[in-house]
Amino acid sequence: MPSLFVRPIAILGLVVVLFAGCGDDDDGGERITATTTAAATSTTGSPSLTLTVEGLVGFQGELVVGSLFPAEGGGDGPIGSVCIQVDTDPWTGSGVFSTSDPGNPCGKDAPYGEVIAEAGEYSLNIGVYTPGERAPAVCFNAVATLFGPSEVIIPAINMVPNC
Numbered sequence: 001m002p003s004l005f006v007r008p009i010a011i012l013g014l015v016v017v018l019f020a021g022c023g024d025d026d027d028g029g030e031r032i033t034a035t036t037t038a039a040a041t042s043t044t045g046s047p048s049l050t051l052t053v054e055g056l057v058g059f060q061g062e063l064v065v066g067s068l069f070p071a072e073g074g075g076d077g078p079i080g081s082v083c084i085q086v087d088t089d090p091w092t093g094s095g096v097f098s099t100s101d102p103g104n105p106c107g108k109d110a111p112y113g114e115v116i117a118e119a120g121e122y123s124l125n126i127g128v129y130t131p132g133e134r135a136p137a138v139c140f141n142a143v144a145t146l147f148g149p150s151e152v153i154i155p156a157i158n159m160v161p162n163c
Contacts, residue, residue: 046115046117046148046149047116047117047118047119047146047147047148047149047150048096048097048115048116048117048146048149048150049068049096049097049116049122049144049146049150049151049152050094050095050096050097050149050150050151050152051064051066051082051084051094051095051096051097051124051126051151051152051154052092052093052094052151052152052153052154053084053091053092053093053094053126053154053156053159054092054153054154054155054156055090055091055092055155055156055157056086056090056091056092056093056128056156056159057089057090057091057156058089059086059089059091059128059137059138060086060087060088060089060091061086061087061131062086062128062129062130062131062137063083063084063085063086063106063128063129063131064082064083064084064085064086064093064095064126064127064128064129065081065082065083065105065106065126065127065128065129065136066081066082066083066095066097066124066125066126066127067080067081067105067124067125067126068080068081068097068116068122068123068124069122069123069124069125070120070121070122070123071120071121071122071123071143072121076102077102078100078105078125079099079116080097080098080099080100080116081097081098081100081105081106082095082096082097082098083095083105083106086128094151096115097115097116098112098113098114098115098116099112099113099114099116100112100113116146118146119146119147119148120145120146121143121144121145121146122143122144122145122146123141123142123143124140124141124142124143124144124152125139125140125141126139126140126141126142126154126159127139127140128159136163137161138156138159138160138161139159139160139161139163140154140158140159140160140163141163142154
């Protein structure tokens with residue numbers, strides 16, 4: 001009988017570290033790395049992706065919006081999103097990517113709001129938005145491969161303006 005630890009270790013081995021770049025290309029090709037970990041205490045189950053932004057300062061009252069796209073591109077927009085209200089300063093918060101209304105990334109009423117549960121490679125765009133604005137104040141772009149419950153942890157220091 002296989003050890004109880006074989007499956008969780010195998011799944012953890014499949015979690016991919018995110019590589020991201022944001023802003024212009026004048027940085028000589030330097031890439032920002034974000035941390036991806038197994039979510040919570042479970043490493044088995046359906047794929048899901050939790051976004052955690054840590055240590056955001058000066059953005060109380062604004063909205064963190066994460067958009068999820070197939071890595072190979074295509075489509076008319078994101079296949080899912082997460083919206084998290086910044087309600088304190090400093091702030092750390094989390095949310096799970098789910099399907100959303102194509103006209104409103106924070107619209108989660110039926111038939112939307114289903115957790116993104118398909119394993120695969122995705123592009124992520126995370127931005128901090130002032131309500132009513134179309135451009136983020138700061139943002140972060142990344143690529144992730146999703147195999148099981150996973151979490152993307154973005155330290156606020158990795159978020160940059162003008163991307």
